[in-house]
Amino acid sequence: MPHSQDVEGTNDPESPSQYECLQCGTIVEATTNPGTCSCGGDFHNRAKSLE
Numbered sequence: 001m002p003h004s005q006d007v008e009g010t011n012d013p014e015s016p017s018q019y020e021c022l023q024c025g026t027i028v029e030a031t032t033n034p035g036t037c038s039c040g041g042d043f044h045n046r047a048k049s050l051e
């Protein structure tokens with residue numbers, strides 16, 4: 001059964017991940033990467049380990 005294809009199949013859209021700003025440490029819970037923090041830092045997904 002085809003679903004609407006306007007969501008990019010990265011992760012389960014029903015389960016938000018926590019993203020942490022690398023610069024100021026702000027935690028944002030979102031289903032997609034929030035991109036750039038208001039401080040100008042980049043977010044990374046806390047569920048994924050940095051390498």
Ligand SMILES: [Zn+2]
Pocket residue numbers: 021022023024025026037038039040041
């Ligand atoms: Zn920030």
